[in-house]
Amino acid sequence: MSEARQTLLDVTNLRISLPAGADRSHALHDLTLQVRAGECLCVVGESGSGKSMLASAILRLLPQGVQVQSGRILFEGLDVSTLSEEHVRQMRGRRISMVFQEPMSALNPLLSVGRQIDEVLLDHGVTLKQQRRARVIELLAYVGLPEPERVYRAYPHQLSGGQRQRVVIAMALAFDPQLLIADEPTSALDVTTQAQIIALLRRIQQEKGMAMLFITHDFSVVRAVADRVLVLEKGHQVEEGSAHAILNRPQAPYTRKLVAAATPVAAQPRTLPADAPELLAAHQVSHGFKSSHGWGQRRRVQALDNVDLRLREGETLGIVGESGSGKSTLGRVLIRLQRPDSGQVRWFGEEVAGLPEKHLRARRSDVQMIFQDPFASLNPRQRVGQILMTGLLAHGIPAEQARAIAFNMLELVGLPATAFYRYPQAFSGGQRQRIGIARALALQPRVLIADECVSALDALIQVQILELLEDLQRRLKLSLVFITHDLHVAARLCDRIAVMRQGRVLEVGPTQDVFAHPTHAYTRSLLDALPSAPAGRLQACPEALS
């Protein structure tokens, strides 16, 4: 990266104040950064670090009540704050454009995607219809969408998440902007799609010589795109430097923690006794959902297709797959929140697939679940103590004893005893997930099913929760079914991994084997999609194993 390159975006001492009553006084605190033409600067931070406010400030799109208090934003030498409204509008979309996190909400569901890109061109004064249409088709083809003529007429809901994000990128590229601001453009996507979108952005950036301000929370994404990195913590700039330096020699303790959180840690290979009994098993389980396609067209979607799986005592089984692979349905069938269409589900050797809820209730204490969304999985109208005691009271344990157990559980998951008297709203995401874990453990289950239980959390909190789970599993001799889309997480925790796609289990095997010698092509593509393949790391640093 040559230093001689022209500075495109120059932010000096930017301070953005938040309205009174927010959790802190400033969204950004004296931030200084430069983006030079043609380079990619990654702004990294956890949720609430103020990174999205930066994007809004550059485009002068800050929400009501939030304002730039001091500092200066120069774009191509012009102070953004002094420009007229019309000038700023011209700048947005032409010189700077933006790609958002959630492509579905960035697109208008009532207009065909071709029309939407067409409107961007029209708004910026391309009046010739033929010329606009040609440009839109060219853009759609450029971002790698097959059959651009067909996509032109398609509506957002007819495209997949990855395709939608490509459309949003095509729209952003309409005028070959100098600077592309990408705010978490891959966070809502599956791993393989994520890799494709990152590759696409990288390609575009190099071909067009465009600068990119890439906002993300994910260090594995940083590794894939960044030339330079800036780390934010609660609005303060923690560290800035070349991607190479930050990733390999992070200076600030906060950066070090973040980098470590994104570095895959392998599970300690454990040998289960050969006669470890089978606790949970699915045999030839199939399940389908009816889906409606309007005008009475109905189709059956096969969410599970002859799935065979078993969990042995003391083992952690990972179920890995992208969204729509049926992994969550499998989890729901295993915990019997869902009755499968056909096949057997066995708990401790006993067939439960067809058992009515009435008979199942007494057996439920042995198999428990940790849910995905820590904000939706706790009843907001109950105190934490009451939440923890629910299961115990339902199983006929006297109130005094249940209370004592609830306090024990709080201690076990590292929460203060005072949490007992408070409502879930008083806690952060990570703490809430601890409450969810405590609730599941209160019944002293032998099997725990965790469905994406860390995917809604920030990277550092994820690590804490995973460490807690590992620790609890060792101490309580739990057997775990761990459902996740994240191979890093699976690699860290699981003894065996089952890879799922379109309702089928493609391969099952010990974690190391699956990572080192994947037998199925799809597993290989999943592993390749990882910005940093854990397989290589497993071999490169054997000390990580111990």
Add this chain to the structure above:
Amino acid sequence: MKGDAYWLDGPVLRRFLKQRSALAGLSFLVLLTVLAAAAPWLGVASPWEMNARPLMQPLVESAHWLGTDMLGRDVASGLIYGARISLAVGVLSTLATLLVGFGIGGLAGYSGGWVDDALMRIAEFFQIIPQLVLAVLLVAVLEPSLASVVIGIAMVAWPPVARLVRAEFMTLRQREYVQAAVVLGQKPSAIIFRQILPNALAPLLVTMSFIMGTAILTEAALAFLGLGDPEAMSWGYMIDASRNLLRQAWWMSVLPGLAIMLCVLAVNRLGEGLRVAFELPDRGGIDP
């Protein structure tokens, strides 16, 4: 467990007390209830007693400060005794409506499938008939009395409640915390009363205030049409009695009209205040 009920908790009460209009509504209703309930002991004369000069203007004689009607009956005591019937009908028919709406809506929402379909078709059947016409018909068939008025109002008012309860149940049933309760082995009845219901309370309270307001209005309309309880003085009856004397004695219709309006307004403000008080704060939390 100490402080088990969410609504007795600090923040809810504090949020309610912060709203002036809700407090005003509550005080008005409390005052009216006390006056109406204690009327015989407060020395308020019977509203049927014809003991004064007919068509006396308000604020002329202190003994009949709101004037008298064409038969020399005191308007003030009419209003106070009328409040008895209005409030009783309001409260009782709201309870009856809730009972029916809740049972049917809850059953439909929790069980789903054909039960849901059947119950919702019945609800639609009631909704396609104009409400007042049906109420008039029911009361006329059942002979006018307090009970028949309450039944009449409940029969026409339950479908919206049932629909709301059903919708709330259907969405709440999918929530992760309800699923968690299933996994924990909680019984369906406990799940409904401890997990789902407290979370469906806020929208229900608002509907309740609407029902109560509508019930008071419907009662007045029925009494106006001569279908009120013949034993009891009511605001609707007072307006009915005065309709031929609108020009000569405005106070006879305006005063009970005002009473109806203020009463419904107070109920609505109270309902809105409760809704705001029960609303959950945002997702935000404190960091570890």
